[in-house]
Each structure stands twice: as structure tokens, then as C-alpha cells.
Amino acid sequence: MKIDLPFHQSWIGEEEHLEVADTLSSGWLTTGPKTKKFEEAFSDYIGCKHAIALNSCTAGLNLALEVQGFPDGDEVITTPMTFPATANVILLQRMKPVLVDIESGTLLIDPKKIEEKITPRTRAIIPVHFAGHPCDMDTINTLAERYNLLVIEDAAHALETKFKGKKVGNMGNTTSFSFYANKNITTGEGGMVVTDDDDLAEQFQTMRLQGISRDAWKRYGKSGYTHWEQKMAGHKCNMSDINASIGIHQLKKIDTFLEIRRNYVAMYDRGFADVPELETLIRHNDSDHAHHIYIIALRLEQLTVDRDEFLDAMQESGIGVAVHYIALHLQPYYVENFNTKPQDYPIASNYSERIVSLPLYPKMSEADVERVINTVQDLIIKFRR
Ligand SMILES: Cc1ncc(COP(=O)(O)O)c(C=O)c1O
Structure with missing residues (x-):
């Protein structure tokens, strides 16, 4: 890879x-x-x-x-x-x-x-x-x-x-x-x-x-x-x-960088608006977002793969991805020391299994963003139930 x-x-x-x-x-x-x-x-x-x-x-x-x-x-x-x-x-x-x-x-x-x-x-x-x-x-x-x-x-x-x-x-x-x-x-x-x-x-x-x-x-x-x-x-x-x-x-350069990321976020939003197998995050109108991370959440019940298989497929296509985050209570340290269970924080547990962070930074080009969108869309079609 x-x-x-x-x-x-x-x-x-x-x-x-x-x-x-x-x-x-x-x-x-x-x-x-x-x-x-x-x-x-x-x-x-x-x-x-x-x-x-x-x-x-x-x-x-x-x-x-x-x-x-x-x-x-x-x-x-x-x-x-x-x-x-x-x-x-x-x-x-x-x-x-x-x-x-x-x-x-x-x-x-x-x-x-x-x-x-x-x-x-x-x-x-x-x-x-x-x-x-x-x-x-x-x-x-x-x-x-x-x-x-x-x-x-x-x-x-x-x-x-x-x-x-x-x-x-x-x-x-x-x-x-x-x-x-x-x-x-x-x-x-x-x-x-x-x-x-x-x-x-x-x-x-x-x-x-x-x-x-x-x-x-x-x-x-x-x-x-x-x-x-x-x-x-x-x-x-x-x-x-x-x-x-x-x-x-x-x-x-902070404002210039933000402007570029804002444009890329708008491209991602448009690219994923009509993909029912994906959830994108809500942004409140009364706030200014720093657009540090762009996250999609997979609706796993509509797909034939889990999140990690989706991550692998993205990386097989040459695109770097990440997960922000697998929640703290699911980490071995918390399980061992605080006996935490997934059901203690059900919403964080649920998202921990299905979120994917996509590349978002000024050094990438609009063509790179389009490539990410096309790859996500193609994989969703491939893995659709
Ligand atoms: C939410 C959050 N808090 C704190 C930190 C720690 O930042 P630093 O690596 O500068 O200590 C990070 C780093 O990625 C973070 O994502």
C-alpha cells in the first residue's frame, strides 16, 4: 500500500x-x-x-x-x-x-x-x-x-x-x-x-x-x-x-489557511450531501468553525463493510485517513483501571465504531479534494447493501 x-x-x-x-x-x-x-x-x-x-x-x-x-x-x-x-x-x-x-x-x-x-x-x-x-x-x-x-x-x-x-x-x-x-x-x-x-x-x-x-x-x-x-x-x-x-x-497565514479549508469543507459537504450511507457532522450557525478535522460517519447497517475495512479501502486507494477518536472509555487503560463499558457512554461508543477523518489541509489541491470525494463515493457504491 x-x-x-x-x-x-x-x-x-x-x-x-x-x-x-x-x-x-x-x-x-x-x-x-x-x-x-x-x-x-x-x-x-x-x-x-x-x-x-x-x-x-x-x-x-x-x-x-x-x-x-x-x-x-x-x-x-x-x-x-x-x-x-x-x-x-x-x-x-x-x-x-x-x-x-x-x-x-x-x-x-x-x-x-x-x-x-x-x-x-x-x-x-x-x-x-x-x-x-x-x-x-x-x-x-x-x-x-x-x-x-x-x-x-x-x-x-x-x-x-x-x-x-x-x-x-x-x-x-x-x-x-x-x-x-x-x-x-x-x-x-x-x-x-x-x-x-x-x-x-x-x-x-x-x-x-x-x-x-x-x-x-x-x-x-x-x-x-x-x-x-x-x-x-x-x-x-x-x-x-x-x-x-x-x-x-x-x-x-492563519486566515488564508482557514479560507482554503473552508472551501474544501464546502466541497466535501456538497460531495456527500446525497450519499445516504454517510452522516456528516452538524455545525451550528451561531458559531465559527475552525475546520480542523472533517469527519464522515458511516451508517454501518447500510454497508457490507465495517469502519476498519473502509479505512483499509481508502488507504489501498492511496488516500491517508484517520480516526478522531476511539473514545477514552474504550481504551484499555480506562477499561482496566475504571472498568468502563461501551454502554456507559453509548453515543461516544457508537460513533467510535463508525467515524472516519478525511484529509483537510491547505497544501492539498482542489483536485485532491475531488479525488477524496470520488473515492469515498465509489467505495460506498461498492460496499452498499
Ligand atoms: C483534543 C486534543 N487535546 C489536546 C491535544 C494535545 O496537544 P499537544 O500534542 O500539543 O500536547 C491534542 C493533540 O492532538 C488534541 O487533539
């Missing part, structure tokens, strides 16, 4: 190459002026007060939770339809992830089912703006206020997302974004945690670099050595200037 249309390819231009080269020849490779420039441009883009650049989105989620110092065993509500990172940070803080099933059609955490999972030990909600579509932040924030919960947005998919005109990154206590290789913009590996809270921002700065005082990154700089102080036991999850050099230019 040879995949000639990969599931994802980053689009790195001349500008990124030149900026990285400039950083390499500057002699300053770790967190420094380029990281600062990227942080400033990013907080302008989101419209928030503070943006702290990290080596991943996971690190941002982790800092947001760790800084609160919640007692072991306290609970955090999130969705099963997510990447392990979202709940790993809860587990690593020795807290308990409490999963709430998703909504049919959008695959977002079901806002109607959150309240029944809130207990006296619930401390936070981590909504995941899945695929780039925002969660119902009105309901989530109302519940958070009523029960005094923290809201930490997992915006790994949602750089460009708006909920009712409000940019993601301005609705929770903190928000974490990802610049992992396949994200809407990339720094190779990287993330950004944002907040409007001055104290939190100060703590994140310290926590990302061993708990040493905030400007410690300057300690070998041109202004000469100055003493630094350790304030806490911190992490090592700062972004380097090499990664930030890529981010500075990727961010400038």
Missing part, C-alpha cells in the same frame, strides 16, 4: 525557513525574543491579555490544573471523545476524570448531561472544542458559576473558533492551544496557554521553566548574568525560539 495523498502535510513557506535560519545564526536558540514576539502576536490574535508559549497544548492543560492545587481524588468533567491528553492531565494531577457522553450529530460534550455528573468533589470542566466546533459555552459557564467550577478550554482543534461571535480563549479561566505538526498552524511541537488573569499568567511563566523567576530565560543573555530564584517545583515545558520562529509566520 502506498499513500500518495497523506492525511496531513504542513505548509511551511520560505518565510519560516528564513526566520529559523535567522534564529540559528543569532546564537540564541531557546526561549527568547522570538518566543516573546510570537506570544504578543498570538495574544493580539485571540484578543486576550496573556499568552504563554509552551512545548505543547498538554503542558498548558496541565499547568492550568496544577496551579489550582486541588486535592487528590477531586473530580474534573470532560468528554470521552477526545485525545488522551485531555484526561491524562487530570490523571497526572491525581484527580478523577468524570466523563459525560457526547451529543449526537456534533460529537461535542452534551451540555444537557453535565449537571447530573456534578458532585461536591467536582472542581473543573474541560470542554473540548472538537474538530474546531465550539462547545455550548453558555451552558458550561452557567453551570461553572452555579457550582463554582473552573473552566479550562481544550482548544487544541480550535485556534480560529468563535462561539456566538466570541473567540475561544476568552470564555474560560484558561485556554490551551496546540501547534502540533498536524494542527491548523504548527511549530512542529508547541502550545500556548492563554488567560486574562495576571496572577495566573505570572505563575505559568514560572511553572514552565523549573519554577525559577520569570525572566530567568535571560540569564545567559547580553545583559550579563543576574541571580535568579527558585519559587516552586516547576516543569520544563517552555517553547524554544526555533519553534517560535515557525509560529510567527504560520500565524500570519
